[in-house]
Each structure stands twice: as C-alpha cells, then as structure tokens.
Amino acid sequence: MSNLIFELKDACFSYLRKYPALAGIDIDIRQGEKIAVIGANGSGKSTLLHMLDGLIFPDKGIIKAFGVELKESAFNDENFSIGFRKKVGLVFQNPDVQLFCPTVREDIMFGPLQLGLEKERVKKRFEELAEDLKIRDLLDRSPHQLSIGEKRKVAIASTLIIDPDILILDEPTAGLDPLTTRHIIDLLIEANNSGKTIVTSTHDLHIVEEVSDVVYVFSQDKKIVKYGEPDTILKDVELLQANNLVHIHSHKHKDKIHAHPHLHLDHHSHQ
Amino acid sequence: MFKNNNFIERSIAGVLSFLKESVFSDEYALKKGFLQSIDPKIKVVLFLLVLIAMLFIRHSIILLYFYISCLTFAWLSKISIKFFLKRTWVFIPLFSLFIAVPALFSVFTPGDAIVTFKIAKASFIITSQGLSGAILFVMRVVTSVSFAVLLSITTRHFELLRTLRVFKIPQVFVMTLGMCYRYIFLFVEIVENTYIAIKSRVGAKIHYKKGQHIVAWNIAHLWARSCQFNEDVYKAMLSRGYKGEP
Numbered sequence: 396m397s398n399l400i401f402e403l404k405d406a407c408f409s410y411l412r413k414y415p416a417l418a419g420i421d422i423d424i425r426q427g428e429k430i431a432v433i434g435a436n437g438s439g440k441s442t443l444l445h446m447l448d449g450l451i452f453p454d455k456g457i458i459k460a461f462g463v464e465l466k467e468s469a470f471n472d473e474n475f476s477i478g479f480r481k482k483v484g485l486v487f488q489n490p491d492v493q494l495f496c497p498t499v500r501e502d503i504m505f506g507p508l509q510l511g512l513e514k515e516r517v518k519k520r521f522e523e524l525a526e527d528l529k530i531r532d533l534l535d536r537s538p539h540q541l542s543i544g545e546k547r548k549v550a551i552a553s554t555l556i557i558d559p560d561i562l563i564l565d566e567p568t569a570g571l572d573p574l575t576t577r578h579i580i581d582l583l584i585e586a587n588n589s590g591k592t593i594v595t596s597t598h599d600l601h602i603v604e605e606v607s608d609v610v611y612v613f614s615q616d617k618k619i620v621k622y623g624e625p626d627t628i629l630k631d632v633e634l635l636q637a638n639n640l641v642h643i644h645s646h647k648h649k650d651k652i653h654a655h656p657h658l659h660l661d662h663h664s665h666q
Numbered sequence: 667m668f669k670n671n672n673f674i675e676r677s678i679a680g681v682l683s684f685l686k687e688s689v690f691s692d693e694y695a696l697k698k699g700f701l702q703s704i705d706p707k708i709k710v711v712l713f714l715l716v717l718i719a720m721l722f723i724r725h726s727i728i729l730l731y732f733y734i735s736c737l738t739f740a741w742l743s744k745i746s747i748k749f750f751l752k753r754t755w756v757f758i759p760l761f762s763l764f765i766a767v768p769a770l771f772s773v774f775t776p777g778d779a780i781v782t783f784k785i786a787k788a789s790f791i792i793t794s795q796g797l798s799g800a801i802l803f804v805m806r807v808v809t810s811v812s813f814a815v816l817l818s819i820t821t822r823h824f825e826l827l828r829t830l831r832v833f834k835i836p837q838v839f840v841m842t843l844g845m846c847y848r849y850i851f852l853f854v855e856i857v858e859n860t861y862i863a864i865k866s867r868v869g870a871k872i873h874y875k876k877g878q879h880i881v882a883w884n885i886a887h888l889w890a891r892s893c894q895f896n897e898d899v900y901k902a903m904l905s906r907g908y909k910g911e912p
Contacts, residue, residue, distance in 0.1 A: 445901065448905050450901045450904060450905060473909070476907075476909070477907060480905070480906065480907040481907075484905070484906075485905045487898070487901075487902055487905075489898070491852055492895065492898040492899050492901075492902045493902045494848075495845050495848055495849075495899050495902065495903070496844060496845075496848070497823065497824035497827055497844040497847065497848065498824045501824070505903075505906055505908075506906035506907055509906055509907035509908050509909065510906075510907040535824075537692075537823075537824065537848070538848065539848060539851040539852065539855075540692075553906065554906070557906065557907075
C-alpha cells in the first residue's frame, strides 16, 4: 500500500550478537495509525522503537521506512539522514538520556539547530509547546534540577519541536501523576488527529485504548504473540496474564477473601 | 546522610555534599547582588584581567589589597563570607602550602636567617627571603583561587559556558564541558542513592573489608552504567539529527 511507512519482515536483533532482543518481528505501520506496543520488561519493546528510529539495524530480516531499507549505510547519505530525522521523532524511555544540554531551552532547540529547520517556524512552535506543556518556567533551568514529570515533558517537547510525521514514544507516561498523564495522552491524540502516526510502548493498560488502533503484544521470548484492536486484546485476560501484563489480585471484602485478575484498566466494582 | 563512623561512607557523603553544595548549587548565582547584576561576558573579561595582573605583582601587600577587594565583592554580592572562606581555603593549604614550605629554608632560598632550629642533628634555617617568597606565593594562589571561585559562584554555569562560546572557544569543547557537568550530577545522584539503598539493607555498621568490597563493586557498576549511558546519549543525539558536529 502506498501509505505504508514502516515495514518489518522477520527482523531480528541481538545485543553484542549474544543477547537476543528481537526474534523475528513482522510489523506494518501505515500513515496516521496509532500503534501500541505492550509487553513485560525486557520483552524487546524499546529495541523495536530504536530500530524504527534508525538507531539500530536488524541482524537478520529487514526494516523498510518510506520504501527504503534502513541500513547503517543509508544514513551515510546526509540528505536521507536529515530527511529521516525530520520525519521520525523518538521520545526515549529515560529522559535523562535525552536531556544533555546545560539548559532546558538549549535541549529543546538542539534538534531544530542540528536539522537546520526554519527559524521562524521553530520559534512559533517553541512558544506553542512551552504554553501547551506548561514548561515556560523551566526554560532557563538545568535539566538536573527538574522532577521526573518535568523532565518527561521537556523530553517530549524536544522531540515535538521537530514536528515529525511519525512520533515514537517509549513509555511516555511512566512515573507521571494522573493529570500529567492525561495531558500527554491528549497531546498524542491531538497529534494523531492532525495526521501524525503515533507509536507508543507502554505498560499502562489504561492508556492503550486511547493511544492505539492496533496493539502488538510482545512476549518474553522477544516475539509478537498477538496483535489486534485494543478492545480485543484487552479482553484477552489469559494472554495478558501469560505476558505479565495483569496479575491475580486478592483482597478482603468483609470476611470473604476475593481474587481476580487486576488489569489496571479502571477501578473495578464489586457487587 | 551517613551518621556513623564508617570512613568510606563518611568520605563519600562528604564528597557528594561538597559537590552538590559547591559545584551544582545556583543558590548564590540567583541572588540579587553586585556581581550577579553584571553581564557575564564583562565579568569574565574583568576577572581574567585581574588574574593575569596578579601573575605580575611582586608585592604581597598589593596582593593583600586584591584579596580584601575580593572579599568585599563577595560581601556586596550577598555571599556568606564563612561559606566563601571555606570554599577558597579548603584546597589551598594542600596545594600551595606544601609547595611553599621548602622555599622557607636556606637550602632552596639562601638569604638572611631569621629562625634556626635543629631536628635530629640537622640544622634548618628559615630565611627572610624564603619567608617573603612563600608568603607571596601563597597570597597569589589564595587571591587567584578566590577570584575564580567568586566568578563561578556568582554566575550560572550555562552563562559561563555561553561566554566561552563568545570567546571563540571551539563549540565541541563547550558542548563536552556542558555535558560533563550535566552527567556528573546524575552520577553523583546515582552514587548517593546507591549508598542509601546499601545502608537500608546492611544497617549502620559493616566490616571494613565488606565495605571495601561494596565500594569496589559500585565503582565497577558505575563505570558500566556510564558506558551504557554514553551509548544511549549518543543515540538520543543521533535521533535529533546530530551529525558528529556540535
């Protein structure tokens, strides 16, 4: 299909050629789609996102982006490299990795300066992001002085300022309070409504429905065990339980001990 | 942080709190004092000129005037004099006094004897030329360090880095310096949290051998983490279009 952005065929990757991180992944991502990748810790979600961002390349199998096979050599071509980085933005799981400049302002401006984006457009977007993410007061502070929630918002701003067509987010709501989580989800939905493709990896099952049209479930053996619409996946308690995404929760109601799978989707009710 | 007699823990706690208080604190740079109100570029130029001038001063008394003026600037900039003296005098005895002590004696600086004493049949003579040379050296170091510290605590570190760029210092150097500063703080936090975690599990007192073992493992762990971080930060830079040029 013409609107195919990413195409992975039997993509495998191992760290130091010893520790497998992805074992034969097949994924197609189309323009404007919302994709969620869920799975337990160490199931290969972050590795997949790094591969989609052209930071690592498959040992076996292929990954294509915009019809071009992603290889180290492809990024030696400066035009392709700049074009790709303008189109694809990744928000890293650990914001400390992404915020390496002396001040928040410099961190946000790092991408546009490197990519030579148009100054007026960047300035306008910078003002919008500072307002939308409520980070204006943080701009002249050093990243090490920020809380985890503030760091995450700045990391998101430093990617959004590039205005990429494809936004990849590695656990964007981890460790955030409910209000900031809501804010970030709204931001992602808005970005998707404006035509952007969103790929999110998460453990938070309660955000999956909102941030995805298709959900991919990763297993501990670094493979996709199932994919489908969020409604179908989230109803498959057995699958979620087998992949450490829900747990059996037991608690007491008056004198009776009561046990059931705990999905963290919403507050459960008892009759 | 660690209130027991363990030498290793006390040393780590001391180093960490010193780094946090003195290197990473913006407390004094944010005060509305005299030096804080001056443009960082002008301040850097003036301080550089003062430092260069001090290299050519041959009279301790003039250096003393400089030192007094430095303390006055610190006071005008709302810096606690006790904190300032602590900051500037901590390392000076270590680096300058030890170097200056031999210069007191006639062996290194011949001249008019002012004090003579014997230790184990060896006689030592302190000369007036040696004494004035040593005083001049220590005064020069104290005053230079005081001005340098005064500049660094009254200016936010990113402003200092920005000033370096104005002076045509290569951008790669400025960027690396900024990143070093940023990540040293992160590693200080990692070390601090690691030791709190260790203390919460092993209690207040552990055998010194075990303590050495834990410290050695933590140094190795920190090294491994910094290597991993190095890779991840580079990936984050590439992801936002970094092409190997600052």
